[in-house]
Amino acid sequence: xxxxxxxxxxxxxxxxxxxxxxxxxxxxxxxxxxxxxxxxxxxxxxxxxxxxxxxxxxxxxxxxxxxxxxxxxxxxxxxxxxxxxxxxxxxxxxxxxxxxxxxxxxxxxxxxxxxxxxxxxxxxxxxxxxxxxxxxxxxxxxxxxxxxxxxxxxxxxxxxxxxxxxxxxxxxxxxxxxxxxxxxxxxxxxxxxxxxxxxxxxxxxxxxxxxxxxxxxxxxxxxxxxxxxxxxxxxxxxxxxxxxxxxxxxxxxxxxxxxxxxxxxxxxxxxxxxxxxxxxxxxxxxxxxxxxxxxxxxxxx
Amino acid sequence: xxxxxxxxxxxxxxxxxxxxxxxxxxxxxxxxxxxxxxxxxxxxxxxxxxxxxxxxxxxxxxxxxxxxxxxxxxxxxxxxxxxxxxxxxxxxxxxxxxxxxxxxxxxxxxxxxxxxxxxxxxxxxxxxxxxxxxxxxxxxxxxxxxxxxxxxxxxxxxxxxxxxxxxxxxxxxxxxxxxxxxxxxxxxxxxxxxxxxxxxxxxxxxxxxxxxxxxxxxxxxxxxxxxx
Numbered sequence: 001x002x003x004x005x006x007x008x009x010x011x012x013x014x015x016x017x018x019x020x021x022x023x024x025x026x027x028x029x030x031x032x033x034x035x036x037x038x039x040x041x042x043x044x045x046x047x048x049x050x051x052x053x054x055x056x057x058x059x060x061x062x063x064x065x066x067x068x069x070x071x072x073x074x075x076x077x078x079x080x081x082x083x084x085x086x087x088x089x090x091x092x093x094x095x096x097x098x099x100x101x102x103x104x105x106x107x108x109x110x111x112x113x114x115x116x117x118x119x120x121x122x123x124x125x126x127x128x129x130x131x132x133x134x135x136x137x138x139x140x141x142x143x144x145x146x147x148x149x150x151x152x153x154x155x156x157x158x159x160x161x162x163x164x165x166x167x168x169x170x171x172x173x174x175x176x177x178x179x180x181x182x183x184x185x186x187x188x189x190x191x192x193x194x195x196x197x198x199x200x201x202x203x204x205x206x207x208x209x210x211x212x213x214x215x216x217x218x219x220x221x222x223x224x225x226x227x228x229x230x231x232x233x234x235x236x237x238x239x240x241x242x243x244x245x246x247x248x249x250x251x252x253x254x255x256x257x258x259x260x261x262x263x264x265x266x267x268x269x270x271x272x273x274x275x276x277x278x279x280x281x282x283x284x285x286x287x288x289x290x291x292x293x294x295x296x297x298x299x300x301x
Numbered sequence: 302x303x304x305x306x307x308x309x310x311x312x313x314x315x316x317x318x319x320x321x322x323x324x325x326x327x328x329x330x331x332x333x334x335x336x337x338x339x340x341x342x343x344x345x346x347x348x349x350x351x352x353x354x355x356x357x358x359x360x361x362x363x364x365x366x367x368x369x370x371x372x373x374x375x376x377x378x379x380x381x382x383x384x385x386x387x388x389x390x391x392x393x394x395x396x397x398x399x400x401x402x403x404x405x406x407x408x409x410x411x412x413x414x415x416x417x418x419x420x421x422x423x424x425x426x427x428x429x430x431x432x433x434x435x436x437x438x439x440x441x442x443x444x445x446x447x448x449x450x451x452x453x454x455x456x457x458x459x460x461x462x463x464x465x466x467x468x469x470x471x472x473x474x475x476x477x478x479x480x481x482x483x484x485x486x487x488x489x490x491x492x493x494x495x496x497x498x499x500x501x502x503x504x505x506x507x508x509x510x511x512x513x514x515x516x517x518x519x520x521x522x523x524x525x526x527x528x529x
Contacts, residue, residue: 002409004410004411004412005409008406008407203390204392206390207390207392211379211380211403211404211407211408212377212378212379212408212455213407215373215376
């Protein structure tokens with residue numbers, strides 16, 4: 001390919017868009033709507049995923065031991081448990097610590113009531129809080145823990161993480177479906193735009209072929225047209241999403257400070273590091289494939 | 302040299318558009334192809350441009366068997382053949398200069414070369430002063446001159462003209478024929494398909510007559526005996 005031919009194709013691609021401005025704009029708008037929706041779902045899924053991860057990290061299994069077991073014996077069992085691959089972190093809470101923490105929570109401001117207990121009422125409450133690497137491995141670890149001699153009770157909490165995971169799964173499926181439909185619409189519109197472009201330039205194409213233009217040169221401007229539509233159609237909503245996301249995060253942080261701990265948004269920088277290349281690639285890819293498909297169908301050279 | 306050997310072309314069952322046609326055209330010749338509508342003249346042009354494939358026979362141009370030219374090689378092959386049509390087929394949204402430069406652009410010629418070359422071809426066809434005009438601002442004869450300049454700018458060895466005077470008045474028709482003769486004098490093989498028998502008679506060039514897909518006459522250049 002000669003460099004002149006390359007630039008000629010790019011120039012003609014832009015001219016095609018200008019000559020066919022209404023159809024091109026419609027295609028860009030549809031593409032923009034698709035990428036915008038894609039971005040929204042991406043942001044939702046990404047954030048919910050981050051929340052699931054947070055929740056998973058806080059999910060712990062609490063293990064209580066048989067009465068009369070000494071702290072040394074308990075720690076010996078703890079060492080065995082720590083060897084398991086599912087375990088990320090373990091915290092030992094002695095009976096004294098458990099009682100102190102209980103007092104803090106339930107006798108706050110009325111510490112004198114607690115002094116009524118001469119012995120630690122939670123003498124048998126020494127426990128291990130076990131944090132997992134992967135919440136889905138919880139059941140297997142619990143089964144193992146229950147089989148260990150000396151363990152009285154194993155308490156597990158998993159509802160939050162499980163609900164979020166389930167929600168994320170549904171969100172992914174729904175968003176995947178909607179995005180797929182929108183992408184089909186985008187491809188259809190690009191196909192329409194380029195078909196019109198080919199019809200408008202039919203005479204020019206015929207002359208080009210007679211003069212000795214290569215297949216590449218006849219086709220390239222239409223592919224450039226598709227790629228430009230895809231690129232602009234993707235870039236515009238990504239910029240809009242960035243601005244909006246930034247504003248929403250700030251707004252929620254200011255106005256709903258009380259939910260701050262529950263709703264921790266992923267930073268725009270982290271989020272868009274992934275979303276921008278994916279969005280652009282998607283736009284350009286659809287533009288490229290849409291134009292290739294149309295050319296194959298309508299432009300026999 | 303152009304050589305057709307037992308060439309036939311059928312579009313569908315029925316009378317073939319061309320039937321067992323054999324002929325030779327030497328380099329630098331000026332040839333008229335005449336015949337009624339539907340006689341097979343246009344089919345012959347399309348076969349020479351490899352727009353159509355013959356049903357039988359072989360076509361050789363400048364030593365190349367067209368049947369052996371691969372699809373990818375067709376563009377390069379066509380750059381050696383200039384074509385002019387009855388309806389000029391100029392790009393209406395481009396001016397005279399751009400229409401001629403277009404032929405160079407599509408073969409990837411650098412812009413600086415195009416800028417040098419186009420003015421000389423504009424002068425050759427006598428339109429140097431109108432390089433900024435658009436086709437609709439030109440007369441039929443002028444439009445055909447632009448088309449000829451476009452066909453010649455890539456310096457083909459063969460020029461095919463399909464009814465080049467069909468849409469022109471007598472004066473303009475003669476101007477165009479003179480221009481084609483000039484092109485021929487510079488060494489380009491010129492093949493003109495025409496209905497204009499007056500021009501054919503006066504110019505005394507070789508005349509190939511086609512009827513119902515068969516060559517029924519082939520008079521040599523300078524032969525005054527040609528009468529239809």
